[in-house]
Amino acid sequence: MSKLFTSSKVGPYELSHRVVMAPLTRMRSDPGNIPNELMVKYYTQRASKIGLIISEATPVSIRGYGYAGAPGIYSDTQIAGWQRVTDAVHSEGGRIFQQLWHVGRQSHVDLQPHGDAPVAPSAIAAEGYAYTKRGEASFSVPRALELDEIPAIIEEFRSSAERSLRAGFDGVEIHGANGYLPDQFLQDGTNKRTDEYGGPIENRARFLLEVTQAAISVWGPDRVGVRISPSSTYGSMSDSDPRATFGYVATELDRLGIAYLHVVEPRIKGTEDVAHDETAIGAQHLRKRFSRTLIAAGGFTPASAEAAVTFGDADLVAFGRHFIANPDLPERIRRELPLTRYDRSTFYGGDARGYTDYPPAEAAVAA
Numbered sequence: 255m256s257k258l259f260t261s262s263k264v265g266p267y268e269l270s271h272r273v274v275m276a277p278l279t280r281m282r283s284d285p286g287n288i289p290n291e292l293m294v295k296y297y298t299q300r301a302s303k304i305g306l307i308i309s310e311a312t313p314v315s316i317r318g319y320g321y322a323g324a325p326g327i328y329s330d331t332q333i334a335g336w337q338r339v340t341d342a343v344h345s346e347g348g349r350i351f352q353q354l355w356h357v358g359r360q361s362h363v364d365l366q367p368h369g370d371a372p373v374a375p376s377a378i379a380a381e382g383y384a385y386t387k388r389g390e391a392s393f394s395v396p397r398a399l400e401l402d403e404i405p406a407i408i409e410e411f412r413s414s415a416e417r418s419l420r421a422g423f424d425g426v427e428i429h430g431a432n433g434y435l436p437d438q439f440l441q442d443g444t445n446k447r448t449d450e451y452g453g454p455i456e457n458r459a460r461f462l463l464e465v466t467q468a469a470i471s472v473w474g475p476d477r478v479g480v481r482i483s484p485s486s487t488y489g490s491m492s493d494s495d496p497r498a499t500f501g502y503v504a505t506e507l508d509r510l511g512i513a514y515l516h517v518v519e520p521r522i523k524g525t526e527d528v529a530h531d532e533t534a535i536g537a538q539h540l541r542k543r544f545s546r547t548l549i550a551a552g553g554f555t556p557a558s559a560e561a562a563v564t565f566g567d568a569d570l571v572a573f574g575r576h577f578i579a580n581p582d583l584p585e586r587i588r589r590e591l592p593l594t595r596y597d598r599s600t601f602y603g604g605d606a607r608g609y610t611d612y613p614p615a616e617a618a619v620a621a
Contacts, residue, residue, distance in 0.1 A: 257564045258556075258571070259588055260574035261516055264547055265425060266512030269570075270304035272563050273584040276551050276572035277427070277481070279307045281323035281385065281603040286314070289325045289335030297339050299581035301348035308516070308572065309339075310481075311319040311355035311429050314414035317373060317406070318435070319365045320357035320393075321385040327352065327414045340422035349580055351425040351479060354417040354469070358435030358491050359396035359444070362386050372396040373403075374520045375439045375461075376446040381490040385602060393489075401449050404461065407435075412468035415478075426469050428462070430503075431518050433489030436462040437482070440499060443492030448554050455502045463506055475511035479549075484520035484535035494540035504543035515544045518573065519552035538567035556587045570598050579612050586615050610620045 259271045284290040299308060306321040311325045313319050320327075326332050336352070343350045359374035362384035366372060374396035383390040399407070415426050438444040439461035445452050451460050462480070469478045484500040493499050507515055520534030537550035550568035559571035579581050579596035586593060600608020 274570050274572040275307040275577045276574040281326035287326035294338050294342050298342040301343040301346035302584045303343045303347040307353045308349040311353050312357050314410045318356035322387045327417050336421035349424045351424045351427050353429050354431040356435040360439045362391045363394045373399050411465045415469040415472040421447040427479040430462050431481045431483035433491040441493040476513050478512050479514040482514035485520035499519040506539045508544045513545035513617040516549040582614050591615050
């Protein structure tokens with residue numbers, strides 16, 4: 255029997271299988287960054303019976319944007335749109351957590367109020383591109399946050415977690431991966447602060463842990479997850495001792511009693527596959543530090559996902575690109591059906607093409 259299709263648990267929720275839909279930025283929201291009916295259809299198609307979806311990354315602040323068109327959760331006006339999404343997922347028998355996001359320095363002045371500089375722990379520019387309404391643009395040079403500004407950002411995460419609760423989600427995930435703001439505080443290549451949020455690991459991890467605690471104050475620990483990417487260099491991220499840094503984070507998150515730790519595997523750099531590195535840090539390396547549910551993500555095939563859960567490297571496996579092109583992915587994997595190939599050109603922005611027009615398994619097989 256396939257281990258992927260045995261029951262598991264995330265926080266208080268019983269799941270019927272271990273195939274998770276990873277958070278996927280798609281940039282299809284309405285003006286005001288409000289979820290629309292096209293998004294409702296997209297999530298409905300991908301909801302599986304007693305399975306878990308993690309929503310696309312959702313900014314907690316208008317200053318937290320790096321992708322124009324991403325839906326937000328920083329305003330009460332966005333709650334009703336998300337409620338339609340969560341109602342649709344629940345009607346299909348699924349569970350959905352909302353991923354809370356602040357890109358920090360991975361932004362552009364065109365995406366910031368009044369054309370301001372993006373914010374970051376330190377004034378160090380990232381390599382890469384933001385997605386503005388005019389297209390891709392190199393990340394702008396950020397300004398370093400003042401110490402007295404940090405509590406307000408933590409409050410943005412807390413208030414957004416509260417809106418997620420009102421919108422009917424089953425929990426929230428803190429996006430601490432991929433070089434976004436919590437990751438920028440955590441790694442010493444991007445954090446050069448000399449106050450209580452910089453220097454030793456305990457200080458650099460403070461922001462991520464305080465954001466997590468803010469979400470816990472709304473949801474309780476067993477309905478909060480955290481995503482990290484210990485081996486990713488996307489956005490020119492680096493740390494002088496990643497094993498110590500991320501080992502400490504995993505231990506402290508375990509102590510907080512969160513629902514799960516979601517680890518991006520070393521084979522993924524941003525949205526691209528990279529060569530396997532035996533020395534890099536993945537879910538299996540953090541298993542000794544984190545006793546609760548582990549979700550692994552990044553470049554998995556059905557076979558490698560089965561191996562990961564069979565050998566105990568992870569409890570669940572999150573799929574991204576395959577879920578884009580295969581709305582009923584768990585069923586296809588269970589029945590060992592061929593997978594539809596995704597079209598990368600339609601990933602970000604646009605309309606229904608490459609979003610809600612991928613066929614279900616029966617139609618794909620018949621074709």
